[in-house]
Amino acid sequence: MSLSEEKKILLSQLVDGELPPDQANQVLGEIFGELVDVLRGSETGMELNAMLRLRQAIEPWRRLELPPVVTLPSSHPIGKIWSFRRQAIGLAAAAVLGGILAAGGFFLGERSKVKQPFVSGAPQPAIVVSPEQRQEIANVFALHESVAGPLSWYAADDSTIQVAPAGKGESLRQPIAVVFRLIQDSTTSTCDAMPPKTYVIVCRNSDPATIELPPSALSKAVRLRLFPTLAQGHVNLQYTISADGSDLGPNEAATAGSRMLGLDQTALGQLALNDRLVNIDASAWVIDQRNNH
């Protein structure tokens, strides 16, 4: 293939030593193999060739990227859910950072480093979403958006992350964080006690979101249909929450309603699964993207 005019001009500047260093490096890198061939047989060529072989030998290490850590839980995606494997490594990177919610002990009693022993019948400690945790959620969401583009919603538990890209032309309203907690009612359930399950959702003001959450010890897949709006500084959340129950009988339970949510947990209702009653509560706040929390 003949050289382009542009390439010839670059080589001309290289000969005179007139290329800026970064451009010189780039040009040299491109023609290095050819240079080595020309010099083969000479001492210089042999030295360069040996160094090049060594560099190529360890190139696989330099190409190592973060392995994927996100699993997409649903085989029947609802809405616009990306297949992780099609995405560039940037999403893997953001997914690792998304895991900071687990590292930061956010998912109490689950796989977080802050272990909370689950005692059947004992009142569950209230989740107080600290300013630091709100900051973490804001950071994680911002980082996912910075590598994956604008998102309609984000959903995470202690082991999985889902993101849904915003459609082209879709106007992006203010992000709202919602923390859901599912807690088994140990006084009425007939099965073994299970630890609570926490989900962190970020969705958009006045944008409906349909999210299928992965199964847990408490239930099979949980489906959320959410419509958050802002009212007097609080989040008004219209919701339908449904879940598949156990294999013992009829399989779906649902609860729906509308609540004003703040930082304190608010009860949303219960899911009557066959062998257990699961209480659901939530807290919500607006993510201020100017200050990022």
Add this chain to the structure above:
Amino acid sequence: MMETLNKEIAGHLSRMYRVALRMVGSVDVAQEVAQDACVKALNGASSFDGRAALATWLHRITVNCAHDHLRKNRQIDRDRTPWDNDAMRALAMLEAGPAAKAEQNETYRRALVLIEKLPDDCRSAFMLTQLDGYTYDEASAIENISRGTVASRVYRARQILMEQMNHCAGESP
């Protein structure tokens, strides 16, 4: 500002992971270390005043997180971590290839083992530039030595490795 820094940190993540992997020698642990380092970087973003290059700052955080992990897991020799099977598993993740790749993989494995045995000073400069992918200027800032010293240490490491690899392969230098 935060969004810009977030994006920049995301761009360094794979390199932080490689640094962690060569220090702790385990894919799973390296992910955890990289994750911890990201938490600290994001939480400490307000303290990044830009005087050091971002690469230098993130490298320091990653190394500290790796050392913390090694210390908690009672690995006394903080600077030398054997290449375990995970390093090769990480390579296998890159691409499965035909049988011809087996020789390349063997060369790669041999190089990693020999790098571990380099003298301390030139091993560090070599790893930073050839494995982690830092520029000579970045490695100079990380090690707090001149660029010229980085270049000479990398060169010395290369000479030692080429000699040893030729010896292993039965070639005459």
